[in-house]
Amino acid sequence: MVENIVILTGAGISAESGLGTFRDAGGLWEQYPLEQVATPEGFARNPALVHDFYNARRKNCAEAEPNPAHFALADLERNFKGSVLIVTQNVDDLHERAGSQNILHMHGEMGKAKCHICDYHWHSPPELFAKTPCPSCTKPATRPDIVWFGEMPYHMVKIELYLQDADLFVSIGTSGNVYPAAGFVQQARLAGAQTLELNLEPSQGASNFHAARNGPASEVVPQWVGEIIRAGL
Ligand code: APR
Helix, strand or coil: CCCEEEEEECCHHHHCCCCCCCCCCCCHHHHCCHHHHCCHHHHHHCHHHHHHHHHHHHHHHHHCCCCHHHHHHHHHHHHCCCEEEEEECCCCCHHHHHCCCCEEECCEEEEEEEECCCCCEEECCCCCCCCCCCCCCCCCCEEEEECCCCCCCCCHHHHHHHHHHCCEEEEECCCCCCCCHHHHHHHHHHCCCEEEEEECCCCCCHHHCCEEEECCHHHHHHHHHHHHHHHCC
């Protein structure tokens, strides 16, 4: 019997909402060197460049709309008798806007800012600049509240507890390149969960899953959610 579902989402679930993925052909890391825009060292070297990059992405996120995959996961949370947790690597807010409530943003959120001196967090205005003052300590030390390469993802203790208790672990739209998220499937499996990958194509970690369905998230996710709800699991 399935009581606890943990769902890991990645850029692929938001691709059909018009937000670019990172590692597909023409993806974000082909267009922008990640060392420059997604590391603390890159930010220290050129904060204006990093703010420009995230200001543009924040605008894209604000203009994007959730797609049928996001709405299906919100339906699942509303209709499933047990617990549904979404752990997302995405920094957009499309899960929230589709109606999901139990979400952990392990790589931060585009809609938030933080101070790199006093660590205060707040809701970001549409644009941030190198001189934007921290509302708490007033220093011009504002950065996007995004977990960059080399930094510790958020909510790890809570995520590990949920993985321990998971009966079903589902990975959606992620290439399985970035740890610790890429290792969640093995952790859940060791703890006894069934594991399922829903992705456009087999990911790098596809062989770690018990089962897979390949296709666009807007098709395979609503189909899978419909089956779970109809089965009355
Ligand atoms: N439906 C389902 N899957 C899709 C779709 C789609 N329409 N389009 C693309 N995909 C799949 C790709 O096949 C790929 O396996 O989504 C995956 C996207 O992989 P990445 O671009 O690597 O994105 P992600 O796995 O989320 O990246 C993880 O890396 O750079 C960091 O912090 C960033 O959170 C990000 C992390």
